[in-house]
Structures are given as C-alpha cells and as structure tokens.
Amino acid sequence: MDKLNELLTLIAQSLVDNPEKVEVREVTGEQTAVLELKVAPDDLGKIIGKQGRTAKAIRTILGAAAAKMRKRAVLEILE
C-alpha cells in the first residue's frame, strides 16, 4: 500500500519549489487510504492550482492508482 504514498510524493515533489519540504502521511483503512500531504507554505498554491485544478488532477491520478488495488484514495492537503 505504500505505492500510493510514493506516487503522491513523486508528483508533489515535481511540482513544488521546495521538494525537501514535502511530507506524505498515509492512514490506511480496510477500503480507504487517506493521504495527508504537507508542503512548504509558499508551495501550497502550486499543489492546489487555479480553482483547485491541480489538486483535482492529482486526486484523479491517485484515484486510478488506488482503483488498481481495489481501494479508494482520499487526499487531504494540510495547511
């Protein structure tokens, strides 16, 4: 299950200016994996995007990766 974690880390680190500040915590349940993403305050906008477009795209990609494992993924972006 740590694959989702790695995927999110890869995408987030590729998008931000401070990749070393990217933190991902995963809480895995029976059917749902909750992924908590923390980035540097300056990078928050890059992860969310205009009108949440980037966040939505990340959720879609995580959703596909989770579906492959017959799970659901929930992305929480922490401030």
Place this chain on the structure above:
Amino acid sequence: MSIVLEREGKTVSEAIINVCEELGITRNEIDVQVLQEGSKGILGIGGKEARVRITVIRSEVSEKGLRAKKALEGILGFIVSTHSVDLKESPDKIKLDVKISDDKGLLIGKKGEMIKAMEYIVGKISSRSCEDGKQKRVSIDIDGYKRRREEAISRIAKETARKVRKIGKPITLDPMTAFERRITYITLKHEHGIGFETKGAGEEKRIIINPTISSGTRSRESSQKEA
C-alpha cells in the same frame, strides 16, 4: 533546435549520469564537453566540482518533451506494470502515445478524465524547469483512444451538418467537452451551407448547427473568384 545543458557533479561521469537520469535518455544520445575536471582536494578541502556541457543529439525533440515523457513514465509505473511511451513533437504540440495491454479503462478514465488529469500534471511538471518548448501543449493518448474518439466526433459533426442542409432547420448537438468541441469546430469549418454557435456554460455547453442557405453558395462563389 538542440538541447544544451550545463551540470555539475563530483566527477565528470557522475555529472553525465545525472543529466541522463534527469531527462530519461541514454549516454549514446548526448555529446559531452568537459568544462572542468573534478578534483577531491586534500582532506576534503579545496575540492572542485566537475562541470560538463551536454548537448542532446536528438534534435527533433525539446527538453520539455523529454521531461514530459519522463514524468508520464514515472506516473504510469505506479499504475500499470508494462507500458511504452512514444514521444513525437510538432511546432505546437508534444504528443505522448502510450501503448499498454491491460488497464486501458483505468488510464483513460470516465470520458477521458484520467487522460486530461495526466496531461495537466505532466504539462505542469515538464514546463516548470525549462524554457525550451514551453509554448507546446502536452497531448497524451492511451492506446489510440483519442484518435478513435476524434474520428467518431468528426463523423457525427459531418452527418449532422448534412442533415441540417437537407431539412433546413437548426440541430442542437449533445453537450461536449472542450476537446470534443474543438474537433467539431474544425470539422464544421470545412462544411458549406451551415453556420454554428455555442450555447450554455460549463458541462452543459452545446453546439447548435444552423442552416445558412445563401452563405454556403456565396462562400463558394467567392472562393472561385479568388481562384
């Protein structure tokens, strides 16, 4: 157009390996010019970094294209086990064609939603760190899905235009995504005897095809005059 990069490393070979990893290319695809040999110094004091200038030989692709391919392969690696990505570039587009055997539906998504999400993220990642090819749009296709969709939409547009000319009344098409509307506009531009407009907003945007009996013949006359 060729890609030229300067990079540092502890040794010359380390600097070369770093560049190859960064762009997802092999040693055979680059020319290397050593700007400065690295040296260890004494007891770690006075050491110098090696500096190299790398020229990528494949000139038909841009740096953004290579970065886009690398980013897409990275994401795909987490979802499907085997895949191949083919990179092609035109003046305004970076085309990434993905070939896979299973899980096509997963990578296409509902109405191509997953393709759109990957295009957006890969576009963002690849244009972040380089200027070369920045104006190019990233276009991803999974196993020819988009091509088939384009053909189907173009066919519907042509058939509807024919129907409108025949009955002389406007016909409203089903709501379409931005990508689908683009194909429709391009197709309809080549059809004579009809005009079109768009109504609605967001998910409910529809194209209406109107009959314009006179303008069709007029445009043909004018084109004859030009010829």
